[in-house]
Amino acid sequence: MNFKKILPQLLTLVVVILVFGFFSYNAQVNMENRGITFGYGFLSQESSFDVQFSLIEYDGSHSYFRAYLVGLLNTILVSVIGIIFATIIGVVVGIARLSSNYLIERTAAIYVEFFRNIPLLLQIFFWYFAALRALPLPEKAEPMFGVFFLTIKGFFVPAFVWNNLDIFIYSVIAAIIATIFVRIYAKKKQENHGIQTPVLSISIGLLIILPLLSFFLGGVDATVEIPVIEQLSQTSFTYKGGLKLPPELISLALALSLYTATFIAECVRAGVQGVSKGQKEAAASIGLTPNQVLKLVVMPQALRIIIPPTTNQYLNLTKNSSLAAAIAYPDLVLVFAGTALMQTGRAIEIVSITMLTYLTLSITISIFMNWYNKKIAIKEK
Amino acid sequence: MFKLVKRLTSVVAMFAVLFTFTTETMAAKKSKTLKNTQKKGFVRCGVSQGLPGFSNADAAGNWTGVDVDVCRAVAAAVLGDASKVKFTPLSAKERFTALTSNEIDILSRNTTWTLSRDADIGLTFVGVNFYDGQGFMVRKNSGISSVNDFKAGVSACTNLGTTTELNMRDFFNSKGIKYEPVTFEKADEVVAAYDAGRCDTYTTDKSGLAAQRIKLSNPDDHMVLPETISKEPLGPVVRQGDSVWEDIVRWSLNTMIEAEEYGVTSANADMMKTSDNPAVKRLVGAEGELGAALGLDNEWSLRIIKQVGNYGESYKRNIADTGILPDRGPNQLWTKGGILYVPPAR
Numbered sequence: 001m002n003f004k005k006i007l008p009q010l011l012t013l014v015v016v017i018l019v020f021g022f023f024s025y026n027a028q029v030n031m032e033n034r035g036i037t038f039g040y041g042f043l044s045q046e047s048s049f050d051v052q053f054s055l056i057e058y059d060g061s062h063s064y065f066r067a068y069l070v071g072l073l074n075t076i077l078v079s080v081i082g083i084i085f086a087t088i089i090g091v092v093v094g095i096a097r098l099s100s101n102y103l104i105e106r107t108a109a110i111y112v113e114f115f116r117n118i119p120l121l122l123q124i125f126f127w128y129f130a131a132l133r134a135l136p137l138p139e140k141a142e143p144m145f146g147v148f149f150l151t152i153k154g155f156f157v158p159a160f161v162w163n164n165l166d167i168f169i170y171s172v173i174a175a176i177i178a179t180i181f182v183r184i185y186a187k188k189k190q191e192n193h194g195i196q197t198p199v200l201s202i203s204i205g206l207l208i209i210l211p212l213l214s215f216f217l218g219g220v221d222a223t224v225e226i227p228v229i230e231q232l233s234q235t236s237f238t239y240k241g242g243l244k245l246p247p248e249l250i251s252l253a254l255a256l257s258l259y260t261a262t263f264i265a266e267c268v269r270a271g272v273q274g275v276s277k278g279q280k281e282a283a284a285s286i287g288l289t290p291n292q293v294l295k296l297v298v299m300p301q302a303l304r305i306i307i308p309p310t311t312n313q314y315l316n317l318t319k320n321s322s323l324a325a326a327i328a329y330p331d332l333v334l335v336f337a338g339t340a341l342m343q344t345g346r347a348i349e350i351v352s353i354t355m356l357t358y359l360t361l362s363i364t365i366s367i368f369m370n371w372y373n374k375k376i377a378i379k380e381k
Numbered sequence: 382m383f384k385l386v387k388r389l390t391s392v393v394a395m396f397a398v399l400f401t402f403t404t405e406t407m408a409a410k411k412s413k414t415l416k417n418t419q420k421k422g423f424v425r426c427g428v429s430q431g432l433p434g435f436s437n438a439d440a441a442g443n444w445t446g447v448d449v450d451v452c453r454a455v456a457a458a459v460l461g462d463a464s465k466v467k468f469t470p471l472s473a474k475e476r477f478t479a480l481t482s483n484e485i486d487i488l489s490r491n492t493t494w495t496l497s498r499d500a501d502i503g504l505t506f507v508g509v510n511f512y513d514g515q516g517f518m519v520r521k522n523s524g525i526s527s528v529n530d531f532k533a534g535v536s537a538c539t540n541l542g543t544t545t546e547l548n549m550r551d552f553f554n555s556k557g558i559k560y561e562p563v564t565f566e567k568a569d570e571v572v573a574a575y576d577a578g579r580c581d582t583y584t585t586d587k588s589g590l591a592a593q594r595i596k597l598s599n600p601d602d603h604m605v606l607p608e609t610i611s612k613e614p615l616g617p618v619v620r621q622g623d624s625v626w627e628d629i630v631r632w633s634l635n636t637m638i639e640a641e642e643y644g645v646t647s648a649n650a651d652m653m654k655t656s657d658n659p660a661v662k663r664l665v666g667a668e669g670e671l672g673a674a675l676g677l678d679n680e681w682s683l684r685i686i687k688q689v690g691n692y693g694e695s696y697k698r699n700i701a702d703t704g705i706l707p708d709r710g711p712n713q714l715w716t717k718g719g720i721l722y723v724p725p726a727r
Binding site: 235 | 473474477478481497498501502503520522523524525530531532534535536538541542543546547549550551554560561562563564565566567570573574577578579581622
């Protein structure tokens with residue numbers, strides 16, 4: 001009886017092992033037949049190709065591993081930007097869909113239906129080539145506030161040149177720790193004496209004043225470097241100095257956030273609608289203000305419904321960022337699974353590293369969101 | 382109990398499938414490509430996603446180009462019909478994997494022959510069907526007339542995963558110029574981005590520049606700089622480890638070049654059977670047993686010349702008459718001042 005129960009599982013296990021064994025054996029045999037060697041030694045070799053946009057110092061004299069890091073950081077950068085903007089747009093549109101104002105509600109609904117029903121790759125192409133067609137050449141760009149230049153070759157913004165940057169960072173960290181203490185103190189006071197403290201204004205004040213003090217007392221000094229136009233030839237120009245955001249990054253982040261925001265908007269709408277009407281009425285009847293009703297009664301319950309599907313959207317956005325290769329944004333897929341793969345020919349090694357990297361990124365986001373979900377879940381006493 | 386039986390049958394079925402796969406791999410012998418090709422009835426050929434003059438499909442899906450003609454020549458030799466080719470358009474990134482993973486049997490896709498590609502990744506280059514070099518295209522009104530006019534900050538559009546990316550770095554580094562590489566996966570996007578003004582220059586093989594220039598909105602506003610910054614011998618590639626197939630592809634290409642050398646064309650090939658020159662007679666299969674050495678019949682080379690034409694005909698039809706590169710440059714026979722020189726067929 002017992003054996004009969006285990007047998008199917010056992011057989012399945014054997015088959016799984018055999019399938020994996022077969023595939024790795026097959027790969028080994030075929031690679032040997034074709035004279036392909038296997039190994040990760042190439043990671044320390046000189047990459048000898050350059051990358052357009054990098055967060056760390058990199059050029060072709062660095063190793064393939066460093067090229068991998070460049071791609072990884074660029075993927076993380078566009079994902080983080082995308083997640084932030086997708087969340088903001090998603091929350092605003094989601095709440096707008098619940099508005100009693102017909103115009104606002106319809107506009108939000110049309111936005112959602114339009115953007116979520118067009119393939120993302122098409123949207124990326126649209127934003128990229130639309131931007132390239134619409135943006136002015138560097139010499140024709142109208143400066144925004146005198147210092148920002150949005151051109152076909154990129155968005156040129158002023159950069160800060162820091163002195164004693166470390167002291168400034170310490171002051172910011174100190175301010176963050178101080179706000180945490182203020183919150184703990186305020187909660188205790190509320191529980192023991194029923195007195196509310198204006199935590200938000202105190203926190204903002206701390207976050208502004210402490211870093212400001214570092215300028216006066218810590219010898220921190222920041223000068224602004226403004227981009228200046230430079231002539232490359234008779235008809236071609238660019239900007240020098242300041243910080244340059246490539247148009248590929250801007251259009252990719254734009255496409256990703258507009259697309260993903262539609263799904264987040266639906267999550268938000270579902271979450272808010274999922275809180276029963278009686279909850280709001282009960283909260284109002286005990287004398288809470290509308291703001292307090294939203295903050296203390298509706299949102300905590302809505303978030304429980306919103307977080308899990310939104311996590312999926314964050315994961316999707318991160319994975320979708322790999323479409324970057326189509327428009328020359330140097331992300332992990334373009335730099336590592338593209339150029340590096342081509343130059344070394346090590347397909348199995350590089351694809352496996354890339355897959356593991358995306359898996360790790362996704363799992364990290366999942367773990368964080370699960371932690372947050374648990375934190376806001378109902379705590380049964 | 383019934384459930385258990387059902388599961389068991391499915392497991393047995395899986396084993397059966399696995400077993401057939403395994404025996405198939407075990408039986409894989411050294412020279413299977415020729416046998417497989419004859420069994421399938423067509424040659425599997427990897428080409429570009431559209432490079433006029435080299436491999437380009439028209440609206441009806443008919444492929445033309447000098448790279449395409451290499452595959453057609455092999456089909457004519459092996460199957461007796463130059464039209465029996467299945468073309469697979471590949472990006473620069475996909476091309477080698479498609480070949481090593483058995484998706485295609487010939488890669489004829491303006492691919493540069495380099496040591497690392499030949500030795501490292503399970504490929505064998507069989508010859509050169511086009512001698513090329515990397516160049517730069519710029520706007521005529523930019524005032525740039527030589528590669529020495531480039532300044533730091535110049536942005537250069539190109540294709541991803543090509544030797545171009547490496548040559549570009551070598552070139553700008555040797556000049557001490559800081560540049561911005563903008564690399565796309567597909568050639569069409571490179572053209573669109575350069576056309577829009579994203580880049581100051583577009584760099585790739587000179588033949589490619591000449592071919593892609595036609596796709597720009599105002600081709601006459603652009604020009605290719607005179608300098609060539611690299612050697613780019615382009616040629617067909619096969620998988621390592623099938624020397625018979627390798628020889629067939631190599632000698633199909635050589636036949637086309639040698640036919641031009643001896644003045645054998647698609648029009649006069651049949652008459653050449655009675656030529657006085659033994660070399661010509663060997664070339665059209667009227668003398669000797671050259672086909673047998675390749676595992677083919679003796680008319681293989683005659684079919685190539687009759688159905689595809691010699692190298693000069695192919696060049697004229699695809700590259701010269703289309704206005705891409707009317708001047709043959711180094712791709713002229715050694716007897717006429719070029720560097721096309723193939724070993725004798727004997």
